[in-house]
Amino acid sequence: MKVAIMGYGVVGSGVAAVLKQNFAHIKKNSVSDGLELKYILDLRTFPGDEFESLVINDFNTILEDEEVKIVVETMGGVNPAYKFVSSCLEAGKSVVTSNKELVATKGFELLETAKRNNVNFLFEASVGGGIPVLRPISQCLASNEIKEVAGILNGTTNFILTKMIEEGAAFEEALKTAQQLGYAEKDPTADVEGLDACRKICILASLCFNKHVYPDSVYTKGIRGITEEDVENVKKWGGVIKLIGSSKKLDDGRITAWVSPAIIKNGSQLASVSDVFNAVLVRGNAVGDVVFYGRGAGKLPTASAVVADIIDCAQHIKERKALGWEDASEGYVVPFEETVSRFYVCTDSDKAKVDTVFGVVEYISANAFITEEMTYAQVCKKAELSGGAKSIIRVTDY
C-alpha cells in the first residue's frame, strides 16, 4: 500500500525511518502487501538525504495520485495543514496526523469529513507521543463510562518542574537547562504557558466525553509563576507541583476542563512521573484508575505512534473505524472560576487575618496553608480580603 508524508521535519523524517526500518516486520505481521512510502511533501529540498528522491513540492501530486491511500500530516500548525488534510479526506484518502493543534481546533470537522467519505482520520501521536493513549481509551470507553481524564501532558514543563523540585532550581535556571538539552525551544511559550497541554486535554476530553472541546473554552495557565518557595512548601506538605491538564464529567452533563499547575500528593502514580515523561490517568466507572506512562515526545516514539495509525488505516481500508464525537455546545465547559478544589495559598498576610477570612486551614508554614474545598472564585476573593496572595495553586485528588 502506498503512503505519502506531508512535512519532513522531526516527526515526518522519523515516520520515514520507522517505515523503512520495520518494513519487513510490518509486512510479516500487519499489512501483507507492505507499506511503501511514495512521496514526501515539503517546501524545502534535502540534498543527500536517503529519501531525497521522494521529495516533492506540489501537494496536488499526492491529491491526484489514486495509488496513495494513506497520507501522513506532520507539518504542524493549522494552515495549510487543515486545507490539505480536508482535501485528502474528500478525495477518499485516510489521514494520520501528529498535529495536536489541528485536532484540537478542527477535530470535529475533520472526523465528520472522514465519516462522510468513508475513510479514517487517526491521531494517536497527537497525545502522549509514542505512548498508546487514545486507542486504549477508546477501548476502556467501550465498556466503561469515563468519569475523568487527567495527566502530565507536556514533557518540557515536567522536566523544568523536576529540576525545581529535585535540585531547588529557580524557574529561569531550569528553563535554561531545558533549552541547553534541547527539551525546550528557543521560544518556549507554547510549552511553558500551557498551550501544548491545553490542546492535548482538548483532544482527550473530546474523545472521553464524546463532544468536542475547543482550546478557547479551556482555562490555561502555565508554570512561569511558580517559585522556589512554593516548591519547598508543597514538598513540606508531602506533595509535588505538576502542570496538569484535567477534565471531569459532572452529574449535570457539563464538564470541567483546565490546564494549570496543581499539587499531587506523594504516593500518587502521577507524583513519580518525572523528567520529560508523560502520564495520562483515566477514571472509568468499571475499571477504576488506569495510567499510561512513557516518553511523551521525541522523534522515534512519536513516529512509532504515527506508523501504528498508518497500519490501522491499512487494516481498515474497506471498513472504516468508528471514531467521532459531537460538536461543542454552549455552556458545556464549566467556567474555571466555578470549579471546586482545595487550594494551596502562600501569602504575606498575618495569621489572624487569614484565620478570620479563610476559617479552618491546614498550615504548612507561617505564611502558607491549604484551604478547605471552595471554588476558584472564592479562594481568589478570600485571598484578596485577607491582604493578597503570592500564590494560589489547586490541590488535586489523585
Add this chain to the structure above:
Amino acid sequence: MKVAIMGYGVVGSGVAAVLKQNFAHIKKNSVSDGLELKYILDLRTFPGDEFESLVINDFNTILEDEEVKIVVETMGGVNPAYKFVSSCLEAGKSVVTSNKELVATKGFELLETAKRNNVNFLFEASVGGGIPVLRPISQCLASNEIKEVAGILNGTTNFILTKMIEEGAAFEEALKTAQQLGYAEKDPTADVEGLDACRKICILASLCFNKHVYPDSVYTKGIRGITEEDVENVKKWGGVIKLIGSSKKLDDGRITAWVSPAIIKNGSQLASVSDVFNAVLVRGNAVGDVVFYGRGAGKLPTASAVVADIIDCAQHIKERKALGWEDASEGYVVPFEETVSRFYVCTDSDKAKVDTVFGVVEYISANAFITEEMTYAQVCKKAELSGGAKSIIRVTDY
C-alpha cells in the same frame, strides 16, 4: 447480538453486571444492535439473583444456539474450559476469556482453531485485569520490534511486599493481613509461589515475540523466602524488592523468561507501584519504554476488560482480527541458570572469603552486597564457594 457467559463466579457475574449497567452506552457508541445476555452456564443455581432466569446447566444449549455469536469463558482452570472453548470456536462462535491458565497452556492451539473457523479468540482480561495491556501491545508491536516486556503482574504478592517494605512486616504477618482483606486466598499458593505471574508472563511473551511460551519452560520463584533483612538491605541500597515477571529477546533469537523476586531501583516507574496495583513495562525499538498501570484484579475492572473484548468481537464479526503466533520450539527459552544479571547476596561468610570468591562487589552492609554481572549459575556457585548465601536476588535494569 446475543452473548452467553460460562461460569458465574466473581468475573462472570461482573460481566453480566457491566453488560447490563452499560447497555445503553454500548448500544449508542459501539454495537448498534446492543449486546444481550442470553445464557449463563453454571452447575449451581442462583435463587433470587437478578439473572437467575438465564442460568442453564447444559453446555449444549449454548453450543447449539445459532443466535449466540459470542461466548464468554470465566470458569477458570483448563478443564472443562478448554473443551468448551474449543467446541464454541469450532461451531463458529467467537470466545472471550479471562482465564490465564487456559491461555498460557492452550493459547496457541485455541488461536489456531479460531483462525481456522474465522472467528475471534480474545483474552485481554487474562493479563492486568482491567488495564488495557494486550491490545496496546499489539498496537506498539505493529510499528515496533519489542525487545523486552516485564512487570508487576500479581496484586496479592505486591500487596504483601508493600507491607514488608513500608511497615517492616514479616512475610507471614503480611500474608495474614492480605488474607483478612480478601486480597489473598485461603490457599495462597498460586499467588505467593509465582504461578499466577508465570501464566501472565507466558501470555505477554507469546504476544510480544510471536511464539508460544509454555509455563513449564519458565523459571518461577515466589516471594516466600524474602526476609525482613533483605527488605532492609535493599532499602538501604536504594531499591525495593518486587515480584517480577520478565521476558527479553536476545540477539540470537532466543528469549529469557522468568518469574522471580527482583530488585528495582528507586525512581524507576515500577518501583512506585505499590499495594495491589499492577504495571507492565514494554520496551520497543522505536517507542522506548511504555508502562501500563492500574488495578490488576477485581470484579468490575476485570469484567470491563472482558466486555471490551466482547465489543471488539461484535465489531469484527465478519472480518476477524489478526491475532496469533507460532508454536513453541525447543531451546527457545534460555535456561534460567544462564541468564545474566547483577545479584544481591546476603551471607554469613566473612568478608575476606567473599572478596576472594566474588572479586569486586558493592557492599551494602557487612554481610550483604551487590555483585558484578554474571550468570545465575555463577552467582550460585560463588555463593557456595564462599560459604553459602542466605539470599540471592537479581537486580533489574529498569
